Amino acid sequence: MPDELDKTEPPLVDPLDEAFAAYLRSCDEGGLETREAFLAKYPQLSGQLKELIDAADMIGQMTIGHGPTQGGVTPAVSETGAETVALHTPGPGESGDDPAVTLPMAHRAKGDPGPTLPFDLGDYLLLDVIGRGGMGVVYLAKQTELDRLVAVKMIRSGILAGEDEVRRFYTEAQAAARLHHPGIVSVHQFGRRAGHHFFSMEFVRGTDLQKKINGETLSVHDAARYVRDVARAIHHAHEKGVLHRDLKPANVLINENDEILVTDFGLAKHTDNDSSITGSGDAVGTPHYMAPEQASGKSDSASPQSDIYSLGAVLFAALTGRPPIVGDTVMQTLVKVVHDPAPPVRTLRRDAPIDLQTIVAKCLEKQPENRYASASHLADELNAFLEGRPIEARPRSVAMKAWHWFEGVPLVGALTGRRVLHSSDQHRRFQAAMLLMFLLTPIVAAGFLTVWHQRKDAIPSFIRIAGGLEGGVYSDLSSVLASRVARNHGTLTEVVSSNGSVDNRRRLLDYEIDLAPMQATVIDGDHLCVVAPLFYELLYVLVRSESNVTSLADLEGRRVAVGPQGSGSRTTAELIFDSLQLDDDAVHREVVDWQTLSSDGNQESEAGIDVAMICIGQGSPLVTRLMAERKWRLIPVTEGIQIALQHPTLRPMSIEASDHPGIELPATGIPTVGTTAFLAARDDSPGELVTAMLDALYEDPAPCYGLISRRHAAEWQGLAFHPAARRFYRESPQAKSPSR
CATH class of the missing domain: 3.40.190.10 (Periplasmic binding protein-like II)
Known part of the structure; x- marks a missing residue:
């Protein structure tokens, strides 16, 4: 009887559900030729499958025709039938949510996440794909009315886009739109046309910091200069009540004049109206660069110090060519971000100055209150370093460094509440020595006491x-x-x-x-x-x-x-x-x-x-x-x-x-x-x-x-x-x- 209980039957899959799921995947991946050709693959289910597909189309049409407004933005239908939205930030009490979802993208090339190019999106002509992310695709486009090149970002998941994806997409547009700084990519327009959510922004000719890091070893001066300028731009965002929450080298663009521009505010949070798209318990950001409070699922409590941590991680990567915390899996990386201290910069790059290592260490403190008070303060420290002036930060004490290393021993970490998933060889050897000493302590103590008593009782x-x-x-x-x-x-x-x-x-x-x-x-x-x-x-x-x-x-x-x-x-x-x-x-x-x-x-x-x-x-x-x-x-x-x-x-x-x-x-x-x-x-x-x-x-x-x-x-x-x-x-x- 126990053997029978251990044998579990695989769940039965409804053929109709499986066929409809295949249809949705084909739509999202751009592999659908015609609806008739797809229905021909399932002759026995063609009637029921056609009804499901028609129902999906009907829901999509209803969503476009009667979707609610976005963040206080009122859609206006143009003469061509396309919806356009003027740039507008939410007023007090206005909601930033939009539950609308997009229709499947039409005319996609097979294997491409977007429409067949070139593609006419009203007054934007999409020319080429210049970037892809987990949620969106960025196109190089020509804005025909103004005769200029711009970048257009669109949701890549089409009809499968969930409410949170759409909300996040517009949050990014709204966050960037309220910022006007030479170090932040400007947003021109956002809205929905031909069933596609999009926003347009300035087109930056150049590369990004991640590609620079991958292609060469940055000089200490360039690394400090890039992050100093990013810190100044982020300070402007903080002053406007916007937290970035996803700072990483890939989101730092470098133009032809070797100047930086920050982009991708997809995880931004508006501190003035709490427009975060995440709730408590969500770990939001890129694991290698997110602050410990974000990695532990407390993204709703993110603060300017969270962005300062990420700036320190970006500076670490610019100097050493790798993030400060690295794990074999995403979960392992998150746990390490929460519990493990980052290695000193000079252990990976010997020519890094002590002052720069100290600045990075202060940014990467586990407790937010121990980091720099503002991004502006961090920028001033980096500027002092670049100008050869003394910095205010001081290195960690030897005792603190020793304690952090000691906490990396698995047994000690378990006792202090720090999770150690993968310890170094040094920590494992130290733990083995500790356990051996623990086992030998009674024997050694007994021997010591015996010798001590003998010497104590001996004639002087x-x-x-x-x-x-x-x-x-x-x-x-x-x-x-x-x-x-x-x-x-x-x-x-x-x-x-x-x-x-x-x-x-x-x-x-x-x-x-x-x-x-x-x-x-x-x-x-x-x-x-x-x-x-x-x-x-x-x-x-x-x-x-x-x-x-x-x-x-x-x-x-x-x-x-x-x-x-x-x-x-x-x-x-x-x-x-x-x-x-x-x-x-x-x-x-x-x-x-x-x-x-x-x-x-x-x-x-x-x-x-x-x-x-x-x-x-x-x-x-x-x-x-x-x-x-x-x-x-x-x-x-x-x-x-x-x-x-x-x-x-x-x-x-x-x-x-x-x-x-x-x-x-x-x-x-x-x-x-x-x-x-x-x-x-x-x-x-x-x-x-x-x-x-x-x-x-x-x-x-x-x-x-x-x-x-x-x-x-x-x-x-x-x-x-x-x-x-x-x-x-x-x-x-x-x-x-x-x-x-």
Whole structure:
């Protein structure tokens, strides 16, 4: 059953319809000898066929005798029976339509679209065919009454001429008749005689621009001069409210004096009374030379800029010998006119000046508003070029040229709405490369990310580790770690001295260093993370042995030695003062070198110092030495819980006698507060660097006193560990080294 549905029978042709159509074709082509001879070819249909032919003749006679007037023109029958029409342009409100059709042309020579020549058309004697178009035939004729040679244009389709053809024919005559300019062919008379629609115009001896282009390569000067003069003539037409809409080289005549005259206003539009013979949706003009708005079927919105586009196309052809847009078919050409930019003139003619290429490009802009504002402006630009003066137009930017080329890639054109029917080899290769890159992008990206992560996580060739105050525990620890990493991985390392925790934090965030030890009190922000907890730092509050200070409550009014700005000791001291509500006036903060507090230190530096608050690693040798000299004694910090509640980075701790051998301390220890020192890094620090530093940290022997073991470090919760450190601590501590 499906096979039967796929088989379609050819439509049946009525023999009578086929015979009548053959008769009409014979009439139009001039191949009809006599009616009797034609009827003899169809003996079985001769009766019915004769009735159809007689009816056609009757309709033609009625059309001639009672046709409506043309565009406000009243036919007058002469003494010879011929209709003549005086030149007249429609007045306001007058119609330009004429639905009349012509009778078949009589006495035609076989194969000729017009009557047998010479042919008497009233006071015109048709002598020779000098031009043929899609709708009309132009004859060389002698106007007998004035004894002059003229050109006579007639509709070539005879009785088959439709209403639109007749209307277009008279529109052309009316459009040209209202124009009086030395660059426009003058129309003398139009009307209908012996059943033929016609109009007469001046006869131009010479050639046309298309023939000149075909026969020779025009000089740059001649091409610019011809189009300049055409632009001036078209500007006159625009001033009179007439758009040409079919400008092309064949419609530019060149007389014996090498002067141009514009002809063929068959598609003209009267802007003052909207007498266009086309409607929306019609593509009107010659495809190679029509503006994009005409090619897209918007002929009803044609403007003077549409003619300016065509002038640019004519100039392009005059310079290069071919139209700017060329397609294999009419439809393809129309689509290219709408979407594709014209190639630069210099790609086809290397000796073309840049200024002339710029003028052509401005005329051929796709958007009407980007073209010249008037044909007169275009003429002035061409005149400036001919006289060697600067032009106003500027070349397209490199970015715009690149974008237009990029839109020619079929895939890009589909995404941007530009139709690309036939792309160049370059565009196709570029698209193939694009698609290949698109397919390979995930693979390339994956490979790139893998390499990037590997390089990102690799150990740097040069490592900078922050220390602290010279001789302090931070500096000693950093020196040991730097030495071990350099030995284990063959990298260059450097220990950078600093004022302490706050200074280390700043340098780390500024990428001046790669890792740094610092107190928990300064580890904050989104870009810092913990590599390892190092050890506990205790607050040692030392007072002079002879002093009457016994607690923190006695600090008011005293001179207290604190660490330098940026040190952990200074930060911890300020937190204590804040908890005790001791402002700058209550406690005099003094910055001294801790070494000067010993008996062999600078006596002037320590003069007047009552109290020293040192936050340092548990079991600090500095504190042991100061207490061994018996110049200083420790006082307890009994407010530890209150301070810890206000500042969670501090917590109650105890100074144990075992931390300081040889120093008499209570067996129960001395209460104080303390914090934790951490090894910190940035969150983007290389993972291999972090792992290498952890290996060095937990290598025997311990790099510092009181180091928190790896096993205990792994138990810490709530810390923002570096990802590499978190992986390190998830592994078994025994895989690295014994716990301490």
